[in-house]
Amino acid sequence: MDARPEKQERWDRRMEAPLAVASLLFLAGYTVRVLAHGMDRVWLDLCLAVTLGAWGVFIVDYVVRFRLSGLGPLRFVRAHLLGTIVLLLPLLRPLQMVKIYDGIQRRRRGKPRLTLYARVMAYSSLTVTLLGFAGALAVYQHERGASGATIRTFGDALWWAAETLTTVGYGDVTPVTTIGRFIAVGMMACGVALIGAVTGSFSSWLIQTFTREDEERPPGGTPGAS
Structure with missing residues (x-):
């Protein structure tokens, strides 16, 4: 074996x-x-x-x-x-902490655990926070001294990270270096994936909730029925 x-x-x-x-x-x-x-x-x-x-x-x-x-x-x-x-x-x-937390949760047998949808929300939030902070640091490191840079303070970098991960992209601050743009592409891809995961999980939770309510409603119990 x-x-x-x-x-x-x-x-x-x-x-x-x-x-x-x-x-x-x-x-x-x-x-x-x-x-x-x-x-x-x-x-x-x-x-x-x-x-x-x-x-x-x-x-x-x-x-x-x-x-x-x-x-x-x-x-x-x-x-x-x-x-x-x-x-x-x-x-x-640092995203390793998300995986470690999930592994600990899986081994907590007999103890209450978050539902699948709540776990997706919690892990996505933790991932966005860690990824946004790390991405802001990396972009700030390479952009702060670049010619023509608009990201000159760490506050600018955090604002840019929030714009990028949420796919809003106001365009008021943007990376001008090659490495900064490479980081931006990665964060855009992660932002789209995370938003899709959260949106899909929330939609599934709503469908499950409404389906359970319909199943539990007695026949003829539709609101407005005489």
Whole structure:
């Protein structure tokens, strides 16, 4: 009998807390490096070390998962494409907390849990918050000193992130650098996907609610019936 699934499950449980801490440390270290312009060099170097250390945890986790999977490199990458992208773009690693929270919820047997629709809403909200903040940091880092930039403060970056994720796009602040525009494309795609997930979940909840009310209504109990 192949013991790989059991080993993978044990590894997942063992790495929940370290990955969550590493995700928070990565985001915290990156935030300080981007926003704390006047900080002493030694503290900036310390933040860089924390950020790289957290990234190292992600790499170790990815390598161990690859070894436990028993798959070839190409098959593993295809099967874990999103995880590979996130590893190469570590700024997305704080989203790991969403996956960890979901795993914890699934193992809470016998305890009340959020409904599917509430979970979609909660996870989408958490994802939007983390993605918006991380995207704002990345865009601000590359745009603040660019020629002709309209995103000159972190407040501008946060406003731009809100516009982009909600697909409103007023156009009052826009990235002018190549990297900034690349980040914008990714956030647009994520915004469309998240809005679709929330809208679809809310619509399904409404349909289910109205269907249940119709089923529970006694015959002849239609409002206005004599």
